[in-house]
Amino acid sequence: QQQVKQSPQSLIVQKGGISIINCAYENTAFDYFPWYQQFPGKGPALLIAIRPDVSEKKEGRFTISFNKSAKQFSLHIMDSQPGDSATYFCAASMDTGRRALTFGSGTRLQVQP
């Protein structure tokens, strides 16, 4: 019940296209859903996060869509750029009990020029 399932494992998008990464969770106690971006040799960087009281959050070219009933959330990267090429991780945590993040398996995004 602690798992967060992420897909796809890898993604190739043309410059200017939309990148979409999906995650699903089982534990309904999760109430915080961040996305992280990681470049090779670097620690994960917080990109954007959402809580279940909203269905969508947008920051610049990055949007999280959240479907509470389906227990799914997704990251959309609009106008994808070669500089967006990185590994993206979804994660989830809960306010009580285990506050640490449970991570998805990661998606390696490659944006072709």
Added chain:
Amino acid sequence: SAVISQKPSRDICQRGTSLTIQCQVDSQVTMMFWYRQQPGQSLTLIATANQGSEATYESGFVIDKFPISRPNLTFSTLTVSNMSPEDSSIYLCSVEDPPWREQYFGPGTRLTVT
């Protein structure tokens, strides 16, 4: 956001030895976490380290192998003891930044055990 530094950034160690990794934060934080990221894999929580209490370890990780100290609100150490090649990983510390529970990560320590 909190700024986190880790030392060393990388190390190559011999089998059977121990390495202590330091994590320093530029502000006082209650909750700190240690994660392991094996090559090409996702992040796995090793333990939660709160100041003033014993670290809480996840299933599969034990205190004898990964002792943790948390002497104050800005610093923590993780020791990887009696290392084997299977311990070769990136070790990351993170902190929870109140009040919105955002978690920030350090740059990681890349450990290779030969």
